[in-house]
Amino acid sequence: xxxxxxxxxxxxxxxxERLCPIYNIGEELRVEEFCAVVxxxxxxxxxLVEKLIEITNTKxxxxxxSPLGVQKAKFSCGGCQGQIxxxxxxxxxxxxxxxxxxxxxxxRRRKKHLDIFFGKLRDFQLFESLDxxxxxxxxxxxEFKTYPKGKIVLKQGDPGANLFVLLSGKVGVxxxxxxxxxxxxxxDIFGEMSLLSGEPVSFSIHSLQETEAALxxxxxxxxxxxxxxxxxxxxxxxxxxRAQAMALRSGNITSGMSGELDEISIVELLQLINSSGKTxxxxxxxxxxxxxxxxNEGELIRVRYRELKDKKALFxxxxxxxxxxxxxxxxxxGLELTEPFGDFMGLIMEGVQYIDEQDYAxxxxxxxx
Numbered sequence: 506x507x508x509x510x511x512x513x514x515x516x517x518x519x520x521x522e523r524l525c526p527i528y529n530i531g532e533e534l535r536v537e538e539f540c541a542v543v544x545x546x547x548x549x550x551x552x553l554v555e556k557l558i559e560i561t562n563t564k565x566x567x568x569x570x571s572p573l574g575v576q577k578a579k580f581s582c583g584g585c586q587g588q589i590x591x592x593x594x595x596x597x598x599x600x601x602x603x604x605x606x607x608x609x610x611x612x613r614r615r616k617k618h619l620d621i622f623f624g625k626l627r628d629f630q631l632f633e634s635l636d637x638x639x640x641x642x643x644x645x646x647x648e649f650k651t652y653p654k655g656k657i658v659l660k661q662g663d664p665g666a667n668l669f670v671l672l673s674g675k676v677g678v679x680x681x682x683x684x685x686x687x688x689x690x691x692x693d694i695f696g697e698m699s700l701l702s703g704e705p706v707s708f709s710i711h712s713l714q715e716t717e718a719a720l721x722x723x724x725x726x727x728x729x730x731x732x733x734x735x736x737x738x739x740x741x742x743x744x745x746x747r748a749q750a751m752a753l754r755s756g757n758i759t760s761g762m763s764g765e766l767d768e769i770s771i772v773e774l775l776q777l778i779n780s781s782g783k784t785x786x787x788x789x790x791x792x793x794x795x796x797x798x799x800x801n802e803g804e805l806i807r808v809r810y811r812e813l814k815d816k817k818a819l820f821x822x823x824x825x826x827x828x829x830x831x832x833x834x835x836x837x838x839g840l841e842l843t844e845p846f847g848d849f850m851g852l853i854m855e856g857v858q859y860i861d862e863q864d865y866a867x868x869x870x871x872x873x874x
Contacts, residue, residue, distance in 0.1 A: 515561055517591040525587035528553075529724060534591060536561045547646075548728070553582045553589075619644045622719065625672050629692055634735040643733075646725040652712040659710040665699025667720040674716025679709040688713060700726050763831035771825055772853060778832075779803040779849045785835055791828040798822070799836050804845035805852060806836075815846045820856040 517534045527550055528534075528543075534557060535542040541554040581590045623644050626632050632640055649672075652658055658669070658676055671693045678687040678695075686708065689695060699706050700723050721729065730736060766774075766789075774787065775798070782803040789796040789810075796810035796818065810818040846852075 516594045517557070518594045519589050519591045521590035523588050525589045526724070527587075527728065528589050529722065533594070548732075550582075556582045622647065622649055622672075626670075626719070629670065631670065631692075631694065631736070635733060639733065643729060646721060646729065648720040648722070650718055650720060652716045652718065654712055654714050656712045656716075657709060658712055658716070658718070659696060659706050659708075661707065661709040662705050665696060665704075665706055665723065667696055667722055668694065668700055668726050669696045669710075670694055670719040670721070672717040672719055674718075675713045676716055677711050677713050679711055697726075761831075761833070763829065766825060766828045766830060771822055771830075772857075774830060775805075775849075775853070779805075783832075783834070784841070786833055788831050788833070789822065789825070789828055790830075791825055796822055799840060801836060801841055801843065801845070804849055805847065806840060806843040806845055816852065816856075819852060820859050823853075823856045824860055 514537045515535070519528055519530050519532050519534065522528065522530050527547055532544045532547075534544075534553070536557050541549075541557045543549055543553070581588060619641065623637075623641055626640060626644060627637075632643070635643065647670075648667075652674070661679075661681065671689060671691055673691055675688055675690045676695075677685045678689065680686050695710060696706070698704070771789075778785070778787070778800050780803070784801050784803075786800070787798040789798070794811045797808070798805070798819075799807040805815075805819065808815050808818040808822070810821055813821055847855075
């Protein structure tokens with residue numbers, strides 16, 4: 506007669522991890538009612554399931570006796586490219602009603618915790634493409650942290666370990682010279698460059714005010730990208746946009762580059778062309794018309810906006826706060842012989858002064874009427 510197998514309900518905890526593509530140290534592995542249960546939102550590794558069932562189906566004790574006393578038995582799961590070690594934590598069955606109530610209370614607390622952050626994540630553009638079930642699974646993989654004002658969130662040169670999604674507050678991007686290069690707020694993402702490239706963190710990130718962030722570990726980040734390919738497309742677009750913004754800020758503007766004036770002011774944009782000595786043209790699509798600004802070796806040679814030309818057109822463009830721009834290398838044949846219609850910095854200073862005078866005159870007019 507075949508002997509009936511006896512499975513023991515049990516909980517194990519991961520204690521060591523080496524290149525495991527799925528599980529992290531500290532995560533729980535459970536066996537209950539003849540089934541193996543892995544951490545929430547994680548894929549099932551059949552090699553691990555077989556190992557857990559094998560362990561719980563033997564008469565072998567979960568404890569070991571040694572000269573140091575009773576020790577927890579240690580197990581390992583190998584067979585793929587990685588390996589984890591885990592040990593018995595406690596029995597599944599709770600011995601008292603009080604323990605059962607505590608367990609249910611912890612489940613309710615965690616669900617409430619996830620519900621709160623689910624609502625915050627639902628409004629983010631990054632997760633618009635995920636349905637509610639997928640987003641709830643993703644929320645289970647995130648770690649939520651609050652940083653007080655003045656805290657170092659990321660340090661330049663450290664290895665990248667997490668993707669950060671800002672839920673509230675504000676952080677500053679700090680360069681190697683200690684100067685603030687940019688700031689980020691709710692909905693912004695950082696840390697993804699070092700995760701994708703494997704390079705150390707390029708800039709330090711400091712909290713400028715109390716800041717709340719959702720962190721996705723590098724292992725969970727790679728798992729999420731595999732499971733939700735649509736997020737790969739979003740991140741790719743974000744990386745392209747961010748690389749372009751950094752190129753603009755550094756003055757490394759190239760043909761075909763485009764962007765929005767609410768991300769870089771028109772004065773900064775014109776200064777980048779001038780300081781880099783570029784020959785090309787900027788096409789501006791504004792709310793009322795298009796404009797063309799042409800440079801030869803960094804100097805302004807022609808500006809057209811509505812019925813305005815050159816200096817007057819330039820001064821009118823300096824007042825624009827929003828619109829789309831695109832830069833194209835080169836100018837029409839013959840324009841390279843056109844003389845600049847003024848010294849670049851002199852024109853910019855004169856334009857800023859002209860705008861101030863116009864604003865002052867309009868203010869006086871409003872006050873007198």
